[in-house]
Amino acid sequence: MLSNIGISLVVLVLILSFLIIYTASLDLKTSNKVIKKNIYKLSLFQITFTVLSFFTLIIGFINSDFSLINVYENSHTAKPFFYKIAGTWGNHEGSLLLWVNILVIFSYLFLVFNHKHDKKFRLYTLIFQNILILGFLFFLLLNSNPFNSIYPIPLEGLGLNPILQDPALAIHPPLLYVGFVGCSIYFSAALASLLSDYGGRLFAQSIKIWVKISWVFQTLGIIVGSIWAYYELGWGGFWFWDPVENASLLPWFAITALMHSLIVLEKRNTLYHWVIILCLSTFTLSVTGTFLVRSGILNSVHTFASDPSRGIYILLFLSFMIFSALTIFFLKHKKETYNFNLRSRETFILSNNWFMAFFLVTVLIGMLYPIFLDVLTDEKISVGPPFFNIVIIPLVVPFMVLMAIGPKFGWIKSQKKIYNRILLLALNAIVINLLIFYFFGKYSLLSNLIFIAAIFLILYSILDIKKFFNNKNKTELPRIISHLGFGLLVFFIGLNHQFSLEEDFNLKVGEIKKINNYKINFEEIKIKESKNYKAVIGNFKLTNFDNNFVQYLNPEIRIYSNPETLTYEAAIKTKITSDFYLTMSNVSRSDYYNIKFQKKQFMIWIWISALMIALGGFMQLILKKNED
Amino acid sequence: MLTKKVKNRILFLTFVFLLSIVALLFIIKSLNKNILYFSSPTEINQREDISFGKAMRVGGMVKKGSITINQKNIQFIVTDFENEILISYSGTVPNLFAEEKGVVAEGRLSDKNFFIADRILAKHDEKYMPPEIKEIIEKNAK
Numbered sequence: 001m002l003s004n005i006g007i008s009l010v011v012l013v014l015i016l017s018f019l020i021i022y023t024a025s026l027d028l029k030t031s032n033k034v035i036k037k038n039i040y041k042l043s044l045f046q047i048t049f050t051v052l053s054f055f056t057l058i059i060g061f062i063n064s065d066f067s068l069i070n071v072y073e074n075s076h077t078a079k080p081f082f083y084k085i086a087g088t089w090g091n092h093e094g095s096l097l098l099w100v101n102i103l104v105i106f107s108y109l110f111l112v113f114n115h116k117h118d119k120k121f122r123l124y125t126l127i128f129q130n131i132l133i134l135g136f137l138f139f140l141l142l143n144s145n146p147f148n149s150i151y152p153i154p155l156e157g158l159g160l161n162p163i164l165q166d167p168a169l170a171i172h173p174p175l176l177y178v179g180f181v182g183c184s185i186y187f188s189a190a191l192a193s194l195l196s197d198y199g200g201r202l203f204a205q206s207i208k209i210w211v212k213i214s215w216v217f218q219t220l221g222i223i224v225g226s227i228w229a230y231y232e233l234g235w236g237g238f239w240f241w242d243p244v245e246n247a248s249l250l251p252w253f254a255i256t257a258l259m260h261s262l263i264v265l266e267k268r269n270t271l272y273h274w275v276i277i278l279c280l281s282t283f284t285l286s287v288t289g290t291f292l293v294r295s296g297i298l299n300s301v302h303t304f305a306s307d308p309s310r311g312i313y314i315l316l317f318l319s320f321m322i323f324s325a326l327t328i329f330f331l332k333h334k335k336e337t338y339n340f341n342l343r344s345r346e347t348f349i350l351s352n353n354w355f356m357a358f359f360l361v362t363v364l365i366g367m368l369y370p371i372f373l374d375v376l377t378d379e380k381i382s383v384g385p386p387f388f389n390i391v392i393i394p395l396v397v398p399f400m401v402l403m404a405i406g407p408k409f410g411w412i413k414s415q416k417k418i419y420n421r422i423l424l425l426a427l428n429a430i431v432i433n434l435l436i437f438y439f440f441g442k443y444s445l446l447s448n449l450i451f452i453a454a455i456f457l458i459l460y461s462i463l464d465i466k467k468f469f470n471n472k473n474k475t476e477l478p479r480i481i482s483h484l485g486f487g488l489l490v491f492f493i494g495l496n497h498q499f500s501l502e503e504d505f506n507l508k509v510g511e512i513k514k515i516n517n518y519k520i521n522f523e524e525i526k527i528k529e530s531k532n533y534k535a536v537i538g539n540f541k542l543t544n545f546d547n548n549f550v551q552y553l554n555p556e557i558r559i560y561s562n563p564e565t566l567t568y569e570a571a572i573k574t575k576i577t578s579d580f581y582l583t584m585s586n587v588s589r590s591d592y593y594n595i596k597f598q599k600k601q602f603m604i605w606i607w608i609s610a611l612m613i614a615l616g617g618f619m620q621l622i623l624k625k626n627e628d
Numbered sequence: 629m630l631t632k633k634v635k636n637r638i639l640f641l642t643f644v645f646l647l648s649i650v651a652l653l654f655i656i657k658s659l660n661k662n663i664l665y666f667s668s669p670t671e672i673n674q675r676e677d678i679s680f681g682k683a684m685r686v687g688g689m690v691k692k693g694s695i696t697i698n699q700k701n702i703q704f705i706v707t708d709f710e711n712e713i714l715i716s717y718s719g720t721v722p723n724l725f726a727e728e729k730g731v732v733a734e735g736r737l738s739d740k741n742f743f744i745a746d747r748i749l750a751k752h753d754e755k756y757m758p759p760e761i762k763e764i765i766e767k768n769a770k
Contacts, residue, residue, distance in 0.1 A: 234720070362655050369659060380666035382685065384734075387662035391655055504719040506699055566723045585720060588727055592697045596720040 002060045003068055006147030009053035010097075013104070014137045016046040017130045024123045024130075035111075035119055039126070043108050050104040054088075054097055057146050061088045067153045070094060070146040076159035078532050078561075086170035087160045092294060092310070093146035095173055100140060102181040103133045110185050110210065117198070117206045124192030125185070132184050135317045143313055162533065162560040162567050168228035172221060179218030180251060180286035183279075185210050186258075190279035191325060194332040204266040204275070209621070211262060215255050216617040222248055223610045234568045234583040236502065236598045238606060241385040246367045247289030250360060254282040257356035259617075264346045267411060271346075273333055274353070280325045287318050297371060341413045348406030355399045362391045394446060396490060400453040403483050404460035407476075425463070429455035436495075443498050450494050457487035474623050482616025488609035492602045500578075501599040506592040513595075519543045520582075520597060533560040538584045538593065540571070555584040579603040664734060669711040672740055680737050686713060686745075687732040695727060706731060706743075717745040 020042045027036050057070075061084050066072040074091045075084055088094045107129040114122055140146075163169075186207040193203045225248070230238045239245065258278035264271045291297075295311020340347050366383045373379050404425075408418050433451040437443065461484035468477055503515045507522045514520075521541040528535045536557040543550050553571040560567065573580040581598040666685040672678060686706060694705035701718035715733050725731060725748060735745035 234723075358651055361652075365655055365659065382664045382666065383659065384662050384664055384683070387658055390658045390662070506697055506702070568723050583720060585723060587697055587702060587721055587725065588695045590695070590697045592699075594697070594702065594720050 001067070002056055002065050003147045003149035006053055006056045006060075006068075007141075007145070009049050009056060010137065010141060010145075010147070012049045013046055013053065013100075014134065014141070016042055016049065017133050017137065020046065021127050021130050021134075024127050028120060028123050033119060035122060039123075040111070043111055043126075047104050047108040050101050054101050057094060057097060058085060058088050061085060064157060066155070066157055067149050067151070068146070069148045069150045072150055072154050072157045074160050075157040076532075077156065079160060079165070080532075082167075082170065083160060083165045086165075089173045089177075090160055090164050090169075093140075093144045095177070096136065096140050096144050097146050098174065098177055099181050100133065100136050102177055103129065103136060103184055106182055106185040106210070107133065107188075110189070113209075114206050117202065118196060120196040121189075121192050121198035121203075121206070124195050125189045128188035128191050129185060132188065132321075135320075139310075139313050139317065143310060159560075162558070162565050163232055166228060166232055168224050169232070172224045172228060175217050175224060176221030176248065179214050179216075179221050180248075180283075180289070182210060182214030182217060183251060183255065183283040183286050186279045187283035187321075187325075190276045191328050194276065194328050197332075199272050201266055201269045203272070204262050207279070208262060208266065211255065211259055212617055212620055215259050216614055216621065218248075218252050218255060219614040219617065220611075222252060223607070223614065226610075227607060230603075231570055231572055232567075234570045234585075234596070236570075236581055236583070236596055236600070238603075241366075241388045243367060244293055246363050246388075247292055249363055250289055250367075251282050251285040253356045253360040253363070254278055254285055257353040257360075258282055260349045260352045260356075264349050268346055270336070270338060271350075273336055276329065276333075278353075280329070284318070284322055284325070287314065287321065291315055291318055292367075343409060344413055345406065345409045345411050348402060348409055351402050351406070355395065355402075358395060359392060363388065393450065397446075397449045397453045400457045400487060400490065403486065404457040407464075407479060407483070421463075425459045426452075426456055428459055429453075440499060447494060447498060450490065454487050454491040454494065458484060458491060461487060478616045478620040478623065480616075481619060482613050485609045485612030485614075485616060488612065489606065492605040492609055496601050496603065496606060499601045501597075503597050504595070505597075506594050508591045508593070513597075515597065517545045518597075518599075519545065520595075522593070522595075533558045535559070535569075536586075538571075540582060540584075542580065542582075551580060553580060553582045555582050557584065557586060574604055576604065577602060666732075668708045669706060669713040670708050672713060672737065673711045678737065678740070680739070683734065683736055685732055685734050686715070686743055687730070688713075690725070690727050690729055690731050692727050706733065713741055713743050715743045715745050717748055719746065719748070721748050 020039065023036065023039055023042065027039060030036075057068075059065075060068050060071050061075055062081070064071065064075055064077045064084070066075075070091060070093045074094070075087050079087070089098045107126065110129070111122060111126055189203070189207050189210075193199050222245075225245070226238050229235070229240070255278075258275065261271050261275050261278060265275050291311060291314040294314065297311065340350070366387050370381050370383060373381055405418065405422055429452045432455050433448060436451065437448065461480050464476065464480045465484070468480065501516065501518075503513075505513055507513055507520075509522055509525055512519060512521050519542070521543070523539045523541055526537045526539065528537055536559075538553075538555050540553040540555070541550065542553055551573055553573065555571040556569040558567045558569060559565075568583050568585050570581055570583045572582075579598075579600045581596075581600055583596045585594045586592075587594055664683055664685050666687060667675070667678075669686065669688055672686065688706040688708040691705040691707045691712065694703075696703050701716055702721065703714060703716045705712050705714055707713075715735075717733065717735075732749040733743060733745035734747040734749065735743060737743050
């Protein structure tokens with residue numbers, strides 16, 4: 001029943017996409033200044049049916065309708081209500097439907113909210129966006145249909161992997177999807193802009209808001225994923241250079257570069273082609289990431305059961321996208337003159353793009369090199385986290401310095417004398433760094449430089465905030481918040497890295513372990529029965545000799561029943577200055593428990609500063625609205 | 629005679645070009661330093677040119693009944709059903725680490741039969757099998 005409704009709705013959307021493309025191409029030839037009413041109507045129908053199809057699937061999950069293979073494979077009647085809903089997008093087919101939903105929603109919103117812009121440009125955007133929609137709809141129907149039915153109807157589902165049953169992970173995919181798939185609209189708009197000759201400043205204004213929206217969502221999505229990995233995977237860190245994390249970073253670098261160069265295009269009407277390239281590559285990279293993850297070429301934390309046929313379809317579609325985009329670009333691009341003065345804001349913004357390009361290339365090479373080598377020589381290799389750390393971290397130092405002073409330069413040619421201020425703040429940063437170095441411990445030259453650059457950026461941003469309170473120039477504030485957030489992020493990651501304590505050991509119940517000035521007493525274990533799992537809970541007493549501070553930590557080993565899975569729940573106690581983190585595991589039922597203890601400095605501040613970066617982008621969205 | 633503007637531009641482009649070459653060389657050099665080669669116990673046994681100091685990965689199945697554990701570390705035997713290697717590890721093991729399950733260990737060889745691991749990888753899906761191990765098993769376990 002639901003299967004038929006769902007498939008009919010999807011087919012309706014498919015037909016509507018064809019109709020929209022057809023009517024839009026007809027409308028292109030007329031000389032009217034406004035878009036025909038029936039295109040709006042068709043788009044409205046399209047968005048309605050798409051959203052309805054998604055709700056149909058959600059209803060299937062809520063009612064545990066196991067006549068749908070997708071529900072059968074990914075849900076279970078005993079699953080909490082909230083995770084039944086979240087299960088809708090916790091699997092490949094459902095998330096693809098979400099993907100199509102976002103494509104359609106952005107297509108509609110772009111059509112409705114850009115009425116000030118050129119008709120031809122809007123129509124072309126609509127056409128390209130609908131070609132994308134068609135591409136993914138065919139993929140959905142032919143290869144990954146969430147509405148496929150199963151007969152006879154099973155009585156019980158297989159259940160959702162328990163590590164995915166988590167609030168952070170329930171919102172992580174939708175956030176990332178809005179971020180990644182939202183890029184599609186300016187992919188289409190970029191091609192439309194080339195074809196309709198609607199470039200420059202106006203083009204920048206038409207896509208600005210969409211770039212910001214998808215940037216905010218991407219940033220938030222990555223942060224939420226990282227928070228989840230921290231407390232759920234039990235690895236005790238927040239970033240692992242895991243192939244999937246890398247895949248999410250690639251479009252983020254591109255979109256961050258785009259967000260910056262878009263300002264130049266809007267204010268100075270230059271860099272048009274570079275902006276187009278960034279628009280095209282952001283979405284291309286999003287799809288590439290999806291391709292690598294879903295096809296099983298990159299295996300990682302994300303365990304969508306992989307299937308090579310998916311990979312082939314996405315790869316074909318991706319090649320088609322890239323090929324047609326490049327063709328249009330080379331046929332339509334025009335000569336552009338660049339006139340940059342070294343001491344101008346645009347040069348500094350461009351330098352942001354160089355860094356982003358460098359980071360992007362690094363991550364891309366680290367990710368793809370093992371795949372190439374495997375194909376070419378059959379040699380199995382992997383690229384470890386040290387590679388990314390060695391290449392990227394040193395570059396963060398000049399990057400932060402430029403981030404601090406860049407926004408101080410005016411457009412075109414700056415006359416302001418700011419060298420005194422730079423010198424003064426740099427001196428302050430060096431002194432603060434030396435104090436940390438002297439009182440709290442020794443670290444390498446590179447770490448020194450990173451701390452100095454981070455503090456420099458923080459001080460600069462704080463001065464900027466002070467200025468903001470004097471003259472209330474609203475447009476600067478979001479930028480300051482984001483840049484300050486980045487400075488703080490690097491600063492706290494640095495402190496976290498330098499001053500954290502980590503120890504792995506094995507203990508029997510009743511034994512005691514001493515680490516520096518801490519004593520860990522493994523007092524007892526308890527068994528707890530819960531609704532859909534059984535837990536072994538350890539009771540650890542942590543004592544600090546110096547101040548007799550006592551803290552109890554209770555990590556768990558959970559045995560879920562459907563599907564039968566073992567998970568470790570870390571015990572995390574968050575304090576303002578540090579997190580205590582303890583995981584416990586058991587190997588082949590021996591008396592020894594395998595324990596990882598960490599005291600992680602300033603963890604909470606890492607999350608807060610990362611969220612500040614996203615907040616800056618969010619404020620831009622809000623403040624912009626007030627101005628209009 | 630080139631104008632000053634053209635000259636500046638050429639200078640700038642050369643500079644950018646050289647900079648990107650340097651950046652690329654830097655990336656590739658660090659990449660080569662940080663590659664981890666994957667070997668099966670049989671490959672370790674047979675290869676003559678194996679380097680003992682360098683970080684690498686070893687994978688196979690955890691042999692049944694081979695896991696021993698004490699205060700400091702965990703030891704177990706990894707087998708590809710032809711050859712075996714003893715692995716010693718002090719750290720936390722992932723939740724899918726178990727006897728007769730696939731495992732990948734990252735670390736250094738101390739000799740051809742003994743491997744000191746600093747990281748153990750076993751994936752987060754009960755169905756998942758690292759491709760390297762799947763290949764080994766398909767070859768040997770017939």
